[in-house]
Amino acid sequence: MKKFKKFLTFLAYNAAFATCLYFGAYKGIPGFMNVIAFFIWFVFIVYVLTCGNEEVQIVTYNSSKSKYAPVSNVLDIGYIGVLVFYGHILLGALYVIQWVIFDYMIKKGKELVESTSS
Helix, strand or coil, X not given: CHHHHHHHHHHHHHXXXXXXXXXXXXXXXXXXXXXXXXXXXXXHHHHHHHCCCHHHHHHHHHHCCCCCHHHHHHHXXXXXXXXXXXXXXXXXXHHHHHHHHHHHHHHHHHHHHHHHHC
16 A cells, blocks of 8 residues: 555656646746746755755665656656756756755765665
8 A cells, every 4th residue: 555655646746747847838827837946946945955964865765766766767857858948947957956966865875874784
């Protein structure tokens, strides 16, 4: 049941993000782009503020072991491409930066987990 809940969460998040991106970027409805902009800025700020915390790094590493991670990476590339294609360069750049920060936290979390288990 826990795996199904994770799958539904993953599906709901990506469906909502893709829907807002479609109606905001492609259809040009400003309200949907405002939701996307808020979400990207919010996650970016949270990542910047928490990227140095060791507990967050460990939790991020543990959550990156999900079987949905490769699918998530492909979707992220698509989201960035759509944002940049439709002229939202800053939001695309912030998405890339938060992706790099997330990867940094995963690598640091892996180092911390390996150093404590040794």
